[in-house]
Amino acid sequence: MPMSTKRLLAESLGPIVDLIYPPRCPACGEGLGEQSGLCVACWSDLVIPSDPACLSCQRPFGESGPRAGASCASCLADPPVHDGIAAGTLYTETSRKLVLAFKHGRRIAMAPMLARQISARIANPSPERVLVPVPLHRWRLWQRGYNQAALLAQELARMGHGSLAVDALVRKRRTPSLGGLGAKARVRALAGAIEVAQPDRVKNRDCILVDDVLTSGATSTACVKALKNAGARSVVIACFARVLDEAIDPARQSAL
Ligand SMILES: [Zn+2]
Ligand SMILES: [Zn+2]
Numbered sequence: 001m002p003m004s005t006k007r008l009l010a011e012s013l014g015p016i017v018d019l020i021y022p023p024r025c026p027a028c029g030e031g032l033g034e035q036s037g038l039c040v041a042c043w044s045d046l047v048i049p050s051d052p053a054c055l056s057c058q059r060p061f062g063e064s065g066p067r068a069g070a071s072c073a074s075c076l077a078d079p080p081v082h083d084g085i086a087a088g089t090l091y092t093e094t095s096r097k098l099v100l101a102f103k104h105g106r107r108i109a110m111a112p113m114l115a116r117q118i119s120a121r122i123a124n125p126s127p128e129r130v131l132v133p134v135p136l137h138r139w140r141l142w143q144r145g146y147n148q149a150a151l152l153a154q155e156l157a158r159m160g161h162g163s164l165a166v167d168a169l170v171r172k173r174r175t176p177s178l179g180g181l182g183a184k185a186r187v188r189a190l191a192g193a194i195e196v197a198q199p200d201r202v203k204n205r206d207c208i209l210v211d212d213v214l215t216s217g218a219t220s221t222a223c224v225k226a227l228k229n230a231g232a233r234s235v236v237i238a239c240f241a242r243v244l245d246e247a248i249d250p251a252r253q254s255a256l
Helices: 001-021 040-043 073-078 093-103 109-120 139-146 148-158 183-190 218-229 250-255
Strands: 086-090 131-134 167-173 195-196 206-216 234-242
Touching: 040 093, 040 139, 086 206, 093 206, 093 234, 109 148, 109 234, 131 148, 148 206, 148 234, 167 218, 167 250, 183 218, 195 218, 206 218, 218 234
Parallel strands: 086 234, 131 206, 206 234
Antiparallel strands: 167 195
């Protein structure tokens, strides 16, 4: 086969093959041979939240912090509206690369692997819960082709964590990037942007709000408030990577 034909074939098959058998570690690009998922080095680089942790938000205290049964300073100052946070990993360079590959690199075949990490962190698993993904605005959904949070919620439903209510929440309007905004400005930017479209699905139910990354919490807080206003009994937030400043290794911070 001439070289150019070979290359053409490889390129046209590339994305499809990639989706079914990811041949390389999505975090570092290392070849994986037969196995799928992550390379051993990247697995060991993931940081799983550990105990003791905050009673309200499960923020790990670390060895020098308070004992189990206490709440962290931010939960004491401003009690959260959610009923707990189940984070698969803490946000580090490796989990960031995984999320980027999943969200922007179209590596949707990663959904089961990421969801397994989340699943392991959900306390008292129950099929009676309702899984609600953080919604994307339909314009962004159209651009990306999929809602990464909905893919994770779908996997969690398959793993027995509840029934999927993929359109229970909707984003009524596009919101600006929250990146450069302070806490109050974020809340203002999101006011009225997120609504419950299917109140019957969440009323009197225990819900799990699913997202890939949990950052400032402004978006998730707006979602939790909307669900509770619609009568949800409880809302636990489940995410693959939770951003905590202290979880980032200062030696690696420059690379983030
Ligand atoms: Zn790797
Ligand atoms: Zn806390």
